Amino acid sequence: MRFDPHLDAESGPNIDHLLRANFPTEFEANLVDILRKSRRMCAEHGLWDKGALVGYVGYSPVRIEGMDTKRQIWGLGPMVIDAGHQRQGHGKHFLEESLDYIEVDAVVLLGHVEFYSRQGFRPAIEFGLRYGEDDTRESAFFAMECWKGALEGHSGRVLYEDVFYRE
Numbered sequence: 001m002r003f004d005p006h007l008d009a010e011s012g013p014n015i016d017h018l019l020r021a022n023f024p025t026e027f028e029a030n031l032v033d034i035l036r037k038s039r040r041m042c043a044e045h046g047l048w049d050k051g052a053l054v055g056y057v058g059y060s061p062v063r064i065e066g067m068d069t070k071r072q073i074w075g076l077g078p079m080v081i082d083a084g085h086q087r088q089g090h091g092k093h094f095l096e097e098s099l100d101y102i103e104v105d106a107v108v109l110l111g112h113v114e115f116y117s118r119q120g121f122r123p124a125i126e127f128g129l130r131y132g133e134d135d136t137r138e139s140a141f142f143a144m145e146c147w148k149g150a151l152e153g154h155s156g157r158v159l160y161e162d163v164f165y166r167e
């Protein structure tokens, strides 16, 4: 397994294939395609196994509604491990390497509760951060401070790039 912190433009078809094969709808593949083409991805990391892309994680910028902060907060996702490689600890190690690599103040994400709650993420509401206006997705919304106190004084609705809301 090889961690790749610099997925280049040529990795597009590999990423697209991985996302289409492992998410139930095309939403994630289309989302990443738009974010890549509009150069809105902050970072993208890959996991390769014998020339095949088996893991992917992308980060994009988020804002807190009505707040002008100097803190750099990234939204993690989508993240995926290919089905044939899941539940073998690869996701955990990949995420650790990825989070070690990025240099930001905090990370938020909407995702798999059992997985992320074991990787050091806390329910975002504990920091006063919300995903949306309604409560339907709040239990799957997580946050992590990259240094203690990074999210102090930061609360409210987290806003992703517009394309995240086009379902």
Ligand SMILES: CC(C)(COP(=O)(O)OP(=O)(O)OC[C@H]1O[C@@H](n2cnc3c(N)ncnc32)[C@H](O)[C@@H]1OP(=O)(O)O)[C@@H](O)C(=O)NCCC(=O)NCCS
Binding pocket: 022, 023, 077, 078, 079, 080, 081, 082, 085, 086, 087, 088, 089, 090, 091, 092, 093, 110, 111, 112, 114, 115, 116, 118
């Ligand atoms: C979520 C995902 C990234 C986890 O990757 P993974 O390589 O399977 O995870 P790991 O093997 O490192 O799991 C670490 C721990 O997380 C938990 N976990 C992972 N997947 C889980 C699942 N499907 N159900 C319950 N717990 C899970 C377990 O505690 C696991 O430890 P264990 O296997 O010893 O019980 C992967 O399953 C995936 O890509 N799923 C499809 C896409 C997706 O849902 N992405 C997340 C939303 S952006």
